[in-house]
Amino acid sequence: MTPSFEIPCVILCGGKSRRMGEDKSLLPFDSSTSLTQYQYDRLKPYFKNIYLSSKNDKFDFLDKSSNCLILDKGEVYSPIIALQTILQTLKDEKVFIITVDTPLVSIESISSLINESNNFDICVAQTLRTHNLCGVFSKNNLSTINKMLEEDIHKVGYLLKNNNTKYLNFDNDDEFINLNNKDEYNKAIDIINNTK
Template identity: 25%
Template sequence: MISNENNAQLYALILCGGFSKRMQTDKFLIAYHNNVPQWLYLHNLLTPLVEHVFISCRNDQVSAFDQQYALIEDSIEGSSPSVGLLSAHKAHPEAAWLVIACDLPLLTDQSLQLLINERDPIKYATAFISPENDLPEPLIAIWEPKGLAVLRENFESGFNCPRKTLINNNIKLISNQLPHEQLNANTPEEMDYVLKNWKVNS
């Protein structure tokens, strides 16, 4: 176990536990890149960059993943992205987490490497600024153990929005020179836009 929180080992977490209601199909299974499902594309991006990569999922999703991949099943009740984050924090409380939502089809290792290079472990988290509203992006960010401890306290008090936790605490915000890589695809229309306008599936 890491004794100094400021040197917390960095793990990665791919959030796949959402219900994908707007997309009407599991977002983590969409193949944007050469017929590779999105969860595996992200896993391949993250593997060279961190010590361990984990997939966050609900209990009823386990069979969707090959047994060779490390899973963290949701271990607390709830339906927000905080559930996956806090389940990972519960499993490995000593680790910092590079958290990636599964609905980022344009993400490459360039943005991930920038996030890692800019990490400030003294802060509660390191996050990109959203190009849409200038707010912190909670689901493409590095959460330090103390940041996740605050998220847990907020969640237990009924405030389960990870973005609000970032807004209300001392974090490092960075600008991404490739802001299009933060594009979320949450609907069939957004999925079609990515496939038609970006060379991701060739």
């Protein structure tokens, strides 16, 4: 049976991609024209709503009438600003957040994160390191986020430490690989090709 998650999913696509040298959200991936479209198409069937968080509208595959784009305000590139915008924009109490550059996170792992998030403001994945932007975030975080931005603090780790956070452990580090550079991008493509 296909899981159907009652919370929305937001894919973060607004980073600068400095280490990649080009906008990684627009790089082709598997049979999709872009990494963003790959993530969007694979996750959409499982969530009641799915959104893209970005600085601008750069996605040619989106139906413009779908209202699934959440645009950050201001010039600063910051995941904390993205989280603030998302939590202020959506009416839902909780949202599942994932970055565009983690295309190998399984639906089973996402399901575990959502199921384990019930009594927490944040529930994020952890392997050898903490995956700060792969997990469930609730509106309860907004007061901390607003205070952080007033004090010019943009570290997601700070948000996790100062809220009721659950760190959920997973064994497979490759599943949570971040495509920050060309080597990681090529490794992820190899992993995808080897699972076909």
